[in-house]
Amino acid sequence: MDWLHVSIPYQTLTLHHGKRASASWPVSTGLAGAGERNGTGQTPRGWHRIRLRIGDGLPAGSVFRGRRPTGEIYDASLAAAWPGRDWILSRILWLTGTESGHNRGGTVDTLRRFIYIHGTADETNIGRPVSAGCIRMRNPDVITLFGHCFAGMPVLIEAEA
Numbered sequence: 001m002d003w004l005h006v007s008i009p010y011q012t013l014t015l016h017h018g019k020r021a022s023a024s025w026p027v028s029t030g031l032a033g034a035g036e037r038n039g040t041g042q043t044p045r046g047w048h049r050i051r052l053r054i055g056d057g058l059p060a061g062s063v064f065r066g067r068r069p070t071g072e073i074y075d076a077s078l079a080a081a082w083p084g085r086d087w088i089l090s091r092i093l094w095l096t097g098t099e100s101g102h103n104r105g106g107t108v109d110t111l112r113r114f115i116y117i118h119g120t121a122d123e124t125n126i127g128r129p130v131s132a133g134c135i136r137m138r139n140p141d142v143i144t145l146f147g148h149c150f151a152g153m154p155v156l157i158e159a160e161a
Contacts (some may be wrong), residue, residue, distance in 0.1 A: 034159035036108035054092040090119030
């Protein structure tokens, strides 16, 4: 069985085939740390699944708003026009929690919090926890990962080393 493991302490995402790790990439998780509650900006822990894969076949740097491609490709002029924006680029893997009461349902619902694995414009901070709760990746990395993922794929996010 293929699955993903996100380590918050190590800021890594690892692709597993059964018990064997086959690839690993640096990521950026929530600046506010780990937690499940809505509105905290924290990265939710526990078992999740990929609910939707968004962006298949789009060019690297494709810009998303509300999970829809805008038709734009991220560049310096967009960065200047929207300083400080949390750019969602290239691909989106939208996560849903599988643990009722922990990361699914009520005020702890990962899906309703719009927690994704996605590309970012802030590639220099990959490897440090600076996101608004999502799992950010370098654009080439998220495109590569996307090709190995499927809807329903298990994802474990852990805050322990």
